[in-house]
Amino acid sequence: MSGFSTENYTTQAVARAKAKADTDITRTGDVDAAFASAAKVVSADYSYPFLAHATLEPQNCTALFTDGAIEIWAPTQNPENGRGLVAKALNLPPEKIRINFSRIGGGFGRRLMNDYMVQVAKIAAQLPGVPVKLLFSREDDMRRDFYRPAGWHGFRAALDKGGRLTAFHDHFVTFGKDGKALRGGDLPAHELPAGLIDHVLLEQSFLPTNMPTGWLRAPGSNALGFVTQAFLDEVAQAAGKDLPGLMLDLFAEPKELPRGTNQPPFVTTRAKGVIEKVVAMANWSGRKALPKGRGLGFAFYYSHMGYFAEVLDMEIADGVPKVKTVWVAGDVGSQIINPINALHQVQGSVIEGLGQALAGQAITQVAGAVEQGNFDTHPLQRIPDTPAIIVEFVKTDYPPTGLGEPALPPVIPALVNAIHAATGKRIRSLPVTAEMLNA
Numbered sequence: 001m002s003g004f005s006t007e008n009y010t011t012q013a014v015a016r017a018k019a020k021a022d023t024d025i026t027r028t029g030d031v032d033a034a035f036a037s038a039a040k041v042v043s044a045d046y047s048y049p050f051l052a053h054a055t056l057e058p059q060n061c062t063a064l065f066t067d068g069a070i071e072i073w074a075p076t077q078n079p080e081n082g083r084g085l086v087a088k089a090l091n092l093p094p095e096k097i098r099i100n101f102s103r104i105g106g107g108f109g110r111r112l113m114n115d116y117m118v119q120v121a122k123i124a125a126q127l128p129g130v131p132v133k134l135l136f137s138r139e140d141d142m143r144r145d146f147y148r149p150a151g152w153h154g155f156r157a158a159l160d161k162g163g164r165l166t167a168f169h170d171h172f173v174t175f176g177k178d179g180k181a182l183r184g185g186d187l188p189a190h191e192l193p194a195g196l197i198d199h200v201l202l203e204q205s206f207l208p209t210n211m212p213t214g215w216l217r218a219p220g221s222n223a224l225g226f227v228t229q230a231f232l233d234e235v236a237q238a239a240g241k242d243l244p245g246l247m248l249d250l251f252a253e254p255k256e257l258p259r260g261t262n263q264p265p266f267v268t269t270r271a272k273g274v275i276e277k278v279v280a281m282a283n284w285s286g287r288k289a290l291p292k293g294r295g296l297g298f299a300f301y302y303s304h305m306g307y308f309a310e311v312l313d314m315e316i317a318d319g320v321p322k323v324k325t326v327w328v329a330g331d332v333g334s335q336i337i338n339p340i341n342a343l344h345q346v347q348g349s350v351i352e353g354l355g356q357a358l359a360g361q362a363i364t365q366v367a368g369a370v371e372q373g374n375f376d377t378h379p380l381q382r383i384p385d386t387p388a389i390i391v392e393f394v395k396t397d398y399p400p401t402g403l404g405e406p407a408l409p410p411v412i413p414a415l416v417n418a419i420h421a422a423t424g425k426r427i428r429s430l431p432v433t434a435e436m437l438n439a
Helices: 006-018 031-036 079-090 115-125 138-143 221-238 243-250 268-281 284-289 339-358 411-423 434-438
Strands: 023-028 040-048 060-066 069-074 097-101 132-135 151-159 165-177 199-207 294-303 306-317 320-331 388-393
Touching: 006 040, 006 151, 006 165, 006 199, 031 151, 031 165, 031 199, 040 221, 060 115, 069 079, 069 115, 079 097, 079 115, 115 132, 151 221, 165 243, 221 243, 221 294, 221 339, 221 411, 243 268, 243 294, 268 284, 268 294, 268 306, 268 320, 268 388, 284 294, 294 411, 306 411, 320 339, 320 411, 320 434, 339 388, 339 411
Parallel strands: 069 097, 165 199, 320 388
Antiparallel strands: 023 199, 040 151, 060 069, 060 132, 151 165, 294 306, 306 320
16 A cells, blocks of 8 residues: 555656556647647646545434335435445345435535445344444545545647647546546546647546545536646737637637537537626726736636636735635526525535635545545635625526536636736646745
8 A cells, every 4th residue: 555645646647647648538630740830839737636525514324224125314416326336235126225315414426425325224234123323423534535536737738820729738647447537537538628729639647546536526627627727828828818818719710519428519609708708797907907916817617518707816915825806707508597596506616616726625645544534634615715706697598507516617727827917926736835825
């Protein structure tokens, strides 16, 4: 287990990034020729850590086994999957398993896994007629999670003489086995700017780990939004533009880009709509008048069928970032069915994303064991650190879609892009620390 450590992962990832990738995800055009003929090449390395779900209510479950059947009370996000796991563990037909669905004290993807259902079922089967309640301690919960996997991205972008993005390359190193990424570590073949420019290479390499991985709110997107939009901010600067301008250039032609089976296409005009909305909301054009040490940052991201653009206003106070306001423009279709809940979903997403970036959240390993065990070493975002969050929805003639996920990914790159605007420093790894700002 000595090889399974945060330090060793980083060393391995740096070496793997320099070697041939394990697999191509997307390869279009002639990437090598595009880079060879580029007027300017921009490159940067980005990374992010393992994250725990840190649900306020630790994992818990109650079960009663009687007469060859079991009844379960579970705060689960996926009860039918839990039924299947319990059926296999106890060798019972599914009709002998009754699940009572209870309220969840925070899920965020952790309660998709249902390991706690299997544990309590195995115990209850040994004690027929006796109700059994299983409750994880906070340390159990944090050290026996299914973590958002860490990742490392080696980016390159090619620009022509007019500052137009012509080629894009991402070598993504994360964790996998048998040539496949572990849960939560996929790189979508359509990750932007794929489909918008001719020459794109997205490739992936894998490291071994003993860490169980899983989906965290805005699965995949919570990390990919950070690295892609923060890097594209660098590309925009090299092209003599700002990030909203670069993204609007990419979305200039009306297109519908396929997104796979049972997924609606990505519509460039919807992306343009939220970008134009949020820059107007935040008075983006007036950002150069801000005082020294204060800056606006922008990011756009599409995930889970939602189009979101966000602008973040922050200042450096006592050597650390202080977020003042976040403006959010979102397009989730033609109708906001529950306006109050929609507002709260977006505000909660922004707060959670800021916590991942600023509160010091990271899961680290030494000799195969997780170091963090409670909120003293894996803190949450606190009320005094929560900014004003102004939300407006752009309604379009498309069917309504979900809102629990897509507002989170843009806030993290908007934050680090604002830090650059305020300080000139690029933040390329998370979480953000005072040392990064003072280096």
